Amino acid sequence: MSEGIVKFREFVEALPGDIREVLALAGDTKLPKPARRWAVAALNYVLLNLDLVPDWVPVIGLCDDAAVLRVAMAILGDQDVPDMPVERVATVGRLGNEADAVREFLGGDLADTFRRYVESLAEREVQGRRPDQILRDDKTFGLWKRDVEAMLKAHRPDLRPMQDPDKISRDLLSYFRAKLGRTV
Numbered sequence: 534m535s536e537g538i539v540k541f542r543e544f545v546e547a548l549p550g551d552i553r554e555v556l557a558l559a560g561d562t563k564l565p566k567p568a569r570r571w572a573v574a575a576l577n578y579v580l581l582n583l584d585l586v587p588d589w590v591p592v593i594g595l596c597d598d599a600a601v602l603r604v605a606m607a608i609l610g611d612q613d614v615p616d617m618p619v620e621r622v623a624t625v626g627r628l629g630n631e632a633d634a635v636r637e638f639l640g641g642d643l644a645d646t647f648r649r650y651v652e653s654l655a656e657r658e659v660q661g662r663r664p665d666q667i668l669r670d671d672k673t674f675g676l677w678k679r680d681v682e683a684m685l686k687a688h689r690p691d692l693r694p695m696q697d698p699d700k701i702s703r704d705l706l707s708y709f710r711a712k713l714g715r716t717v
Contacts, residue, residue, distance in 0.1 A: 535698030535701075535702055537637065537638035538695065538698050538702040538705065539698065540638070541596045541599065541634075542692070544603065545599050545690045547599075548688075548690060549685055551628060554624040555572045555576055555602055555605075555628070556681055557621075558572040558621050559572035559573045559576060559678075560674070560678065561618070563618065564614065564617060564621065567612070568609055568612065570655055570664045570665065571606070571608055571609040572606075573664040573667050573668060574605060574651075574657070574664045575601050577677075578598065579602070579684065585597040585650075585708060585709060585712045586708040586709075591691055591693065592691050592693060592701055593701060593704060593705045595688070600632075600647070603628045603634075603635055604632045604635060604647065605654070606624070607632035608651065610625045610626060639706070643709060646713045646714075650713060660680065662677055
């Protein structure tokens with residue numbers, strides 16, 4: 534069990550860079566809007582402070598954000614996106630492949646429920662903006678992008694040493710089970 538939380542820890546450490554890469558994908562106007570929508574939906578989720586695992590929870594608060602990015606990119610990777618630039622393919626492929634570790638950590642039914650939850654984010658409104666609205670209007674996109682960049686500057690992952698990885702794993706799974714049981 535603790536191997537999974539170590540992987541999540543790596544995802545959280547990489548989160549600022551991953552967010553920047555996904556933000557670049559969201560802003561790449563060469564890509565079709567349906568492809569960019571998954572990047573916007575994932576980053577919209579990251580803007581939430583009170584999400585599946587509240588961001589302020591020590592050590593695990595950003596694990597769900599990192600997992601959402603990976604699963605959203607896996608969903609995007611399952612789609613046929615013609616002429617995607619190489620650097621975007623690399624981002625989608627890497628994060629999408631890492632979604633396998635999320636699935637393994639959560640386990641079958643919970644992982645399926647989580648994927649459905651991530652799929653629902655494509656329609657979810659955050660701070661008064663849905664992904665389609667963000668992509669439809671350049672001004673809205675610019676304001677949204679500014680919010681994501683401001684969040685990036687303010688967010689600092691809690692990377693304190695994990696004293697008891699098994700307990701941390703159980704705590705993280707408890708949040709996912711409790712919240713996903715009510716949301717999907």
